[in-house]
Structure formats: structure tokens, C-alpha cells
Amino acid sequence: METAPSLRERNRQLTRDAVLDAAERLLARDDAGDFSMRALAVEAGVGFATPFNHFGSKNAIMRALSARVIDAMSDEFKAAAPRGDAIQRVLAMARIAVAQLLSQPKVYRSVVGSLSVADSGGSAVQEHSRALWAEALGAFDGIAPATRSAAGASLAEQLAVMFRGCISFWVAGEVADAELQRKVKGAISAVLLGFSRPAHRSTLQDNIKAAGKSR
Template identity: 60%
Template structure:
């Protein structure tokens, strides 16, 4: 196996500076989740020159996009550490639970981060690509999916990313509260996977979906006891 080249000192310093700025942005969001901090305040908190955040990210919105990417990386790392068992549906539901747990770890901060993704930008971000990769990771070897779904893995991963983003959009808008977020995510994951499930797996997915939507709460999802 070919050994990956060692990053140059310049590259290592660049990555370190980016992390320092993102760490500072997270601290400022914890103090004020409205994300009203200025770039000057960000540079001061990070202990870097005023131009450094601009040099590495270009704009405040790009910094928020990078925080979203960092959040997705943490979700993926937690999923790989837990290595949930089961087929593709089980793994997708496990990823949904892990993702929601991360979001609710700092709900105000993550509402600000997710909410910033809806801001129009001249330069498209990479969140869609990152989210699709997250759900492709969850799908794994696609066990329990139909043969057609195996050929359409990218389509399913994309649909899961879109369904998840839809849930988060309503959550950031306050139309889904913290208690109902996991139920809404799980119901959407089940509905999305259902169209790709193998014939012998569809009944189990339907039963799980029926359980999830029984005894619906005031916001249209089951009150599953999620914190």
C-alpha cells in the first residue's frame, strides 16, 4: 500500500489556523447563538490577525458552512466508533439517532449553524456533498435493500440527505421542537428507505413506521421519550 504523503509544514499550519478560527466561532456561538459576532470579534477570540478568518474562509457565511461540515464529521466519527449492527435500514436509523443527539447537545448553537445554510451565497457550499457521504456511510453494504436500490445508492443517499435537511429546516424555524426532532427524523428516514427496501424487508419497515407514527404528538410525530 502506498503511504500517504506527509503534509507540508505550510499545510499543517493552514489547517491549524482554520481549526483555531472554527474553535473561536463555536465559543462565540455558545455565548450568543444569534451568530451576531463580528469578524473582528472572531479574530480577537481566536488570537489571530483580523485578516486571517477572511484569508482562510472568505466570509462569515463560509465559516458557518465550515462549522456544518465539522458537525457532519463528528456525526460520522461517532457512527464509526459505535459501529451499529443490522442492515441498511437499521444503520440509517442509528445514524439518525446519532445525528440528532449531536444536534441536541448544543441545540441553540446548531440551530444557528443549520439556519445559516439557507443564506444565499455566490459560491455554493459543500454541505450537500458532505451530507450525502454521511448517509452513504450509514447505508454501508446496502444489505436489506432491493437490487435496484443497490444500483441507485447515490440516489438513496441523496434522498436521505434531503429528507434530513427538511427536518432540520422546520426544527430551526421552531416548527419542530427538540422533543419531537428524533421522531420526525426517524419517520422520514423510514419513509425514504421504504421505497428501496427488499421485498422481504418491507413489512418490517412498514411496521416500524407505523409504530413511529402511533400516538402522534401535537406536531405530527410520536412522542418517543427522546430528551
């Protein structure tokens, strides 16, 4: 049986959420997609030291925003409960993930771009992303039996790496908002192709071809 969080812990979470909400608003408003810690405290309605006390650094705040958007992708996936096997669920997760990023493109470009900055406090972004794709893969139904062992060992990780690669080009402005769904779908399909059952291969190949076309 889970123990309900204490009042202190609830208040702590409310403060953290207020700081993250304020950070998103500032990123959305600023032409450069940036904010100062002083402006963040004012926007959140907290003391100047509060964001530091709760997160430690600006980089840590950006990583917390990354974790929050990944959690939102997972929540949306659970709510949608897409039907189908692992291949179809992964493609559904890709659609959901891109739609979440495009819901606030300016904010999430800044958030993803910040992840390239090293942080002495460490980061769990890679593992968090890997878990997202593992959720979509489920029990690996739809994966070719001969490749299931390899899929179990590495497929979620490879999907996380491929997705991050795609959105890094989007962050750099080399992939337009309107192209992102197509590019991610093609890239994810390229990873899945080597693991899929024959019934999916034609669709995956079509996705890959479509991603390479100029529009």
C-alpha cells in the same frame, strides 16, 4: 503511502480550527446566535484579516462549521459501529446525527440557518450530507432487491434532503429539541419504507406513526 503534512500545512489547519472553535463559542454565547468578524478574530487570538485569509467570508465559516459537524457525525457513527443491515444503520445514523445537533443546539441552529444564504463561493454541503447517508447505507443490504437499482441511484440523496427538511423546521422553532429525534426518525423511516424488505416495514410504519403524534 500517504505523505505527512508539512509544518506549514499543520499550522494552517491549527489556525483554521482555532477560528472555527472561536466561532462556535461566540455562537453559543450570543443571544441571537451571531458574531462579528472582528469579535471572531479577538476570540480566536488572531489578526483581524486571518479569518478572511483562511475562509474568505463569514458564510464560508458557517459552511465550514456545517462540514465539521457532519464529519463529527461520521466519526461517531464509525466509533459506534452499529450492527445490522442498511435500514438499521441508517436509523442509527439518524440518532447519531440528531444527538450531535442537540449537543450544542444554539450553535447548530445558527449554522443550519445560515445555509439558506446564497454564497458566491459555492457550497458542498449537499454533497457532504449525501456522503454521510451513503456511508450508513453501505452495500445496501436490507434493501429490497427490486428497489436496489433505484436506491443506488437516489436513496442517499433523498435521505439528505429529508434530514435537511426536518432540521429546517427545528431551526425555525416549529420542532422542539425534545421532539427532534422522533420527527427525524419518522421522516427517515418514510423514505426507507419504499425500499425496505418486508421484515422492516412494521417497525418503519410504527416510527412514522409515532412521529405524527403530538406530545
